[in-house]
Amino acid sequence: MKVILQFRDLLGILINLLVIGHAWTQVPTSNQPWAPPAELPAASTRSIAITIDDLPFVGYGAPLSEMEKGTDKILAALSKYDVTAVGFVSGESVMIPGEIDRRLALLNRWLSAGHELGNHTYSHLDFSLVSMDDFTADIIKAEVPLQLLQKPLEQTGRYFRFPMNHTGKTAVERDAMDSFLKQRGYVAVPFTVENEDYLFAQLYQNAEQKGDLDLVQRIRDAYLEFATSKMAYMEKVSQRLFKREIPQILLLHANALNGDALDILLDQLHSRGYQFISLAAAMADSAYLQPQDYIGRFGPSWLFRWALNRGQEEIWRGDPDPPVWIQELAKK
């Protein structure tokens, strides 16, 4: 607990220096990074499950027609690499007056393509800021739009992901929510790697709206490079913790950046030797049975949480940050 408080103190300072992203999952670095070995033996088999949050789409004010195009691009990229993903739906992003049918149609495209949908609360509530009663009521409310879909019973309602991966700021809350989700038939879904796509995506959208095509390209390139550096780091963390590369679970968001970049991002993963597997297959790995007792206001990767349980939190201090120019741009 003492270690966690130290991390929280550090995070409290650093979080004020960075844009508070839509899904804050990054754990800031210190100036004494853990130095992973330069080279690790190549894994014989790497596997990864793809999860995409904030469906139907994070448009940053873009018209619905753009969100529809972006959705089609994401689905085309997933199809090209034969990926079966799980998308997590924010209910209130569906129930927009005058647009409900088209937004439900967006979700039905995911289902028709063979993907699964899960509950991400109705209002994208932060569990660290609201009461247990308010949070559980919001989960139940989010089931309404899911039940309006074409295949509501077969392909929805199994999975739940906490907004921002805030799983509870006290042990009592965390355990109570764990019981609630189990009773309601949900599996709470972890992630092991993310790439702060939400940070890049907002800047990407701004640059597109300004028609600054050079900046659009630079942001996309920086995002893809950063995604690779994060992946490489997580592979080493997995080796350090488990002496092998466990099936990774990647967290992305449905946005225009991923509409334009997911094809390349998946190609990068494929080139690193990854096989795309289902979330269920990833979570069947014994690694996901490991205890994690993270308590706090942040939403770090499960690799970080397992490291905390083992007293190996130092390995997170080399966790890559987005390029400084991206962080500076985000502050403007």
Ligand SMILES: [Zn+2]
């Ligand atoms: Zn979210």
